[in-house]
Amino acid sequence: MIHTPKASIAMREISYADALYEAVHDEMKRDNSVFVYGLGVDDPKGMYGTTLDLHKEFGEFRNFDTPLSEDAMTGFGIGAALSGMRPIHVHQRMDFLLLCMNQLINIGAKTRYMFGSDYSVPMVVRAIIGRSWGQGAQHSQSFHSYFTHVPGLQVVAPTTPYDAKGCMVAAIRNNNPVIFLEHRMLYKNKGDVPSDLYEIKPGKSRILVEGDAVTIVAISHMVVEALRAANILREMGINAEVIDPVYLAPLDTQTIVYSVMKTRKLLVVDHSWIASGLSAEIVAKVIEDIPDLTAIKTARMGYAESPCPTTKFLEDFFYPTPNSIAKKAYQLISGKKNWVDKAVASVEINEFKGPF
Numbered sequence: 001m002i003h004t005p006k007a008s009i010a011m012r013e014i015s016y017a018d019a020l021y022e023a024v025h026d027e028m029k030r031d032n033s034v035f036v037y038g039l040g041v042d043d044p045k046g047m048y049g050t051t052l053d054l055h056k057e058f059g060e061f062r063n064f065d066t067p068l069s070e071d072a073m074t075g076f077g078i079g080a081a082l083s084g085m086r087p088i089h090v091h092q093r094m095d096f097l098l099l100c101m102n103q104l105i106n107i108g109a110k111t112r113y114m115f116g117s118d119y120s121v122p123m124v125v126r127a128i129i130g131r132s133w134g135q136g137a138q139h140s141q142s143f144h145s146y147f148t149h150v151p152g153l154q155v156v157a158p159t160t161p162y163d164a165k166g167c168m169v170a171a172i173r174n175n176n177p178v179i180f181l182e183h184r185m186l187y188k189n190k191g192d193v194p195s196d197l198y199e200i201k202p203g204k205s206r207i208l209v210e211g212d213a214v215t216i217v218a219i220s221h222m223v224v225e226a227l228r229a230a231n232i233l234r235e236m237g238i239n240a241e242v243i244d245p246v247y248l249a250p251l252d253t254q255t256i257v258y259s260v261m262k263t264r265k266l267l268v269v270d271h272s273w274i275a276s277g278l279s280a281e282i283v284a285k286v287i288e289d290i291p292d293l294t295a296i297k298t299a300r301m302g303y304a305e306s307p308c309p310t311t312k313f314l315e316d317f318f319y320p321t322p323n324s325i326a327k328k329a330y331q332l333i334s335g336k337k338n339w340v341d342k343a344v345a346s347v348e349i350n351e352f353k354g355p356f
Contacts, residue, residue: 011192019161019193020050020182023168024088026197028058031086034172035062037073038090038126047090047128048187070099074125078108081121086172093139094127094181108177109152120175124168129220129271130184131308131315133354140308142220142272147179148249148281154202155249157181157271159223161191163246166200173199181248183221183271185348202247205255211239214265214329217256217282218244222269225346228322232342233329240329248278253285260286264295267329269320270302277302299332301325322346 014022028034035058036051042065046052054063066073070091077087091097097104104125112120129142147155154176158164164186171178208223209230218226223244230240241259245251260266266286268279279300287293301320309318322344330339 011194013190014161014193015049015187016161016164016189016191017049017187019165019191020168021046021052022193022195023165023172023197024050025054025057027169027172028054028062030197031172033084034086034088035080036088036090037064037066037077039066039068039092041065041090047092048184050187051090070096071103074100074103075107077123077125078103078111078121081108081123081177082111082119086122086124088124088126088172090126090128092128093135094129094143095138095141097125097127097143097179100125104147104153104177104179105150109150111152112176113152121177122173122175123177124171124174124180125177126180126182128182128184131319132185132312132349132352134310135308136310137307142181144179144181144219144248145272145277145281148251148278153177153179153249154247155179155181156202156247157183157220158200158246159186159220159244160206161189161193163200163206163244165193166198167246169197170199170201181220185221185346185352186224188348188351189224200246202250203252204246205252206244206246207241207255207259208244209240209242211241212263213238213240214267214333215241215243215256215259215263216267216269216325216329218242218269218325219248219278220271222271222320222325224348225320225322226269226325228344228346229325229329232322232326232344236330238330238333245282251278251281251285253282253289256282257286257289260296261290264297265329265332266296266298267325267332268298268300269325270300272302273305274300274302275305297332299328301328 270279
């Protein structure tokens with residue numbers, strides 16, 4: 001059973017990209033202080049459609065392209081935020097945030113604290129992650145764990161169109177800088193979304209599928225793969241509970257802890273490397289918060305211990321798949337190695353044409 005958030009208004013089915021577009025467009029229309037900038041935000045494709053033609057409707061001063069100067073452009077955004085604006089800085093790939101670390105961590109994240117809340121940096125930093133079409137070692141990385149380590153930053157990774165719109169609205173209205181994680185494989189996925197504006201603030205993880213055999217906590221696009229893995233396990237008579245944290249900082253671990261107290265098994269599937277990552281934090285919190293650890297088993301999955309590969313063949317080994325997630329969960333539950341691989345397609349990966 002998939003839990004769909006209820007709303008008091010009518011829903012309609014739109015894509016993840018359209019949900020982000022609606023959030024940004026409607027907030028720009030509502031609040032003149034909101035503007036969007038970044039590489040390619042005003043190009044004909046409009047960042048997968050998420051910024052399409054905003055410059056035509058709101059003018060070139062509220063949606064504009066930038067030079068290849070991520071550090072300087074981040075400083076520009078922080079300055080604009082300190083001056084009362086609400087900038088949305090779009091990065092085509094999260095890898096480029098490494099060029100902005102001093103601005104984000106030493107300035108953006110700490111300003112409100114250092115000035116006793118007299119000044120704040122209401123800035124959204126959109127960071128696109130993902131794979132396929134030859135993205136390779138320097139264009140496929142996901143560094144969310146870096147930013148969850150820093151007080152003053154909020155980090156969110158919505159998976160569904162519903163959460164994408166609500167989290168974006170909340171991020172734009174937030175007086176703290178927000179790192180907004182978007183996987184390029186999610187943009188075409190569809191779901192029910194209200195036409196009105198609404199906010200989804202930190203505080204509660206999503207239980208997408210209920211189960212009692214194993215708890216699977218997944219991040220970003222790995223949620224989609226974990227749902228497919230849950231379908232494989234269900235065919236074997238195993239009911240997995242799938243949880244999407246949505247917000248990575250602040251992180252709601254209480255929902256996860258309650259689930260693990262029921263299932264006694266925890267598998268965390270991260271969209272990054274395992275070492276010193278978010279999966280380690282989730283497992284640690286579960287171990288700390290459950291008083292009786294008898295018979296509780298944990299496991300983690302993520303990127304293989306290598307830089308991100310370029311070819312499709314190597315990617316299929318590098319990233320967790322529905323089959324590999326289901327296999328890991330099965331072994332965690334049964335302790336057996338007698339697994340027969342299942343043929344389950346990740347449609348959005350197979351259909352992705354690139355290059356961006």
